[in-house]
Amino acid sequence: MSRAKLSFPSVEWFNAVRKEFNTDEEFHRRGAGHCNCVAGVKVGDDVFVLTFEGQECTSVEQSGELALADADFYMSMDAVDWQEMLANISKHGHAVGDYTLNTLDLNRFDGLATSVHGDQFREDMFFRFNQTLQFFFDASSRIDTRFG
Amino acid sequence: MVVLDSPRLWNRLQRKLAKKVKKKTEESTSTHVKQLKNFEAKKEEIEIPEPRLNWMGITREWGVKVLPGEKGLTLGSLNVGVYGEIPTTWSDRGRNPRGAIASGARLPLAISVQDKADLWANSAATLYEEAIQRRWIPATDIPWDQLAPLPDDIEHAICQVCTELMQYANTDIEVITNWQHKMAYGYHEVKQYLATASFDGARRYEAFRKRALSNGGGLGLESTCQVNRVLLESTGGWTETVATWVFNRLLFALTICRYLERFAYNEAEIKLYQYVGQDLARILSYGIDHLHYAMNADPEKRASVGISITIGDAFLVRDLRDPVLKEALSIIFGAGINGVNKDGLDTFYEMLDTYVKEYLELCAWLKLDRKLEQMPTIFQADKRKR
Secondary structure (H helix, E strand, O other): OOOOOEEEOOHHHHHHHHHHHHHOHHHHOOOOOOOOEEEEEEEOOEEEEEEEEOOEEEEEEEEOHHHHHHOOEEEEEOHHHHHHHHHHHHHHOOOOHHHOHHHHHHHOOOOOEEOOOOOHHHHOHHHHOHHHHHHHHHHHHHOOEEEO | OOOOOOHHHHHHHHHHHHHHHHHHHHHHHHHHHHHHHHHHHHHHHOOOOOOOOOOOOOOOOOOOOOOOEOOEOOOHHHOOHHHHOOOOEOOOOOOOOOOOOOOOOOOOOOOOEOEHHHOOOOOHHHHHHHHHHOOOOHHHHOOHHHOOOOOHHHHHHHHHHHHHHHHHHHHHHHHHHHHHOOEOHHHHHHHHHHHHHHHHHHHHHHHHHHHHOOOOOOOOOOOOOHHHHHHHHOOOOHHHHHHHHHHHHHHHHHHHHHHHHHOOOOHHHHHHHHHHHHHHHHHHHHHHHHHHHHHHHOOOHHHHHHHHHHHHHHHHHHHHHOHHHHHHHHHHHOOOHHHHHHHHHHHHHHHHHHHHHHHHHHHHHOOOOOOHHHOOHHHOOOOOOO
16 A cells, blocks of 8 residues: 555546556456546546556546546546545445446436547447446555545 | 187187288388389489469568557557458458458358448457457356355346346347358458457356356246347348347346346356446447448438337337346345335336436437337336336
8 A cells, every 4th residue: 555645636646546557467357458448537626537548547637627528438426425435445445335336327316427428339438448447446445545 | 700718729810810910011011112113213204393382472462561559469450551441342252351362263152241331330340359358257257256145035036137138148149140141251340349249148148157056046937038039030131130239138238237236245246247247338339339330321221220229129118018027126126025115126117217318318329319208108217107
């Protein structure tokens, strides 16, 4: 686990998760090999764009709302809901129960994943790459996270 | 019959046999030696033709050297020069790989899907690579040791749903294989992707069978599933088959798996439904991409696609009238028979609403004129009879 507490959401936090995710072979096996997509993460009003290429998450950028138009899909929740999800992951080492990405998407009235463009082929990537995305957030269990 | 009970007689026979063998060997060797000597003597007179190798120069494009990119040497990256020319019609009814030179003398194959608009999806090569690279192994990638005994009603319900999903998987395999040999070889990206999709179907069948037979239960009732029949008997066109497959099977099956993951009873089931969900989403992607391509290339297809979905809807409604799947899923969602009327049935209908929402979003994006009020009443929350 990283020693310094990293604040969520921040580029530093995502980069720390990215490092854990990219370097652990366990996250790239079992139905989670190559993944090529651009995924947005919206935490309240904060927007981050994650690029996945091959076996890695190659970049994380903090952007404005407009950047979401270029993402294949984006995952959006209030900060407190992200916090609950990450707390669950931190407690169990991976998401369980109501906190898997799929269940969050089903349980929320507006869903978790959506897109600006409505392109159903690109939105489907949320389901096609679900394991990779889940493993990415599961990797956050190794980060000492500070909220707010 | 001679009874060999005397050692002397036995030895005599053995010696006789050995002599015979020796004589035959000497005769044979001598014949071979003679033939060899004859050949050596006449060698100068025999004319051995030089190999012509005239096939070597016949190519449409030589000197091609595709290099691996960041994602490796992918199927799509090989589409360079003449090898990347994908015609709108592939009239060759042989096994001629795209870019090779067709042989003149051969019988035509039973290829009937020869227009690009009838099968193409721009993502096919990418989906093929994805299927290869994101594979999983039911035997070892699912933590089967996490299964634990469940109440009898829940185990029965899960096994029944697995029985049904196995039939879905088997149908997926046969839908593809029914058409695979009819598709022109010029569109190999699609044929290769669909080959992986049929393998994915086999893996789904395996995985659900393993779940049903590994926790004290067993298989349940065979489904009368009408959608299976429609899919397998759909012979008019691949695009129309894909339309029913996407809207009335794949989207529905994916929604079931998503809800099963949400209400999974252990880590093994969570993983099972997550992996299967990804595989279903990949076929769905091919289907969406193909329908999008087909209807843009040939706008008249919009009508036949619409009709195929309407027919599929009618048969899905018949399937939903059969109480088995509904009851089994409601038991799983309601944590037992006692929870069916409390939460189980509500969740089942919520699942249907989720399916319908995704269905209508897909229709809107594909510019298919379809509204909720045009759909059978079971899909309309405010009109359905429970």
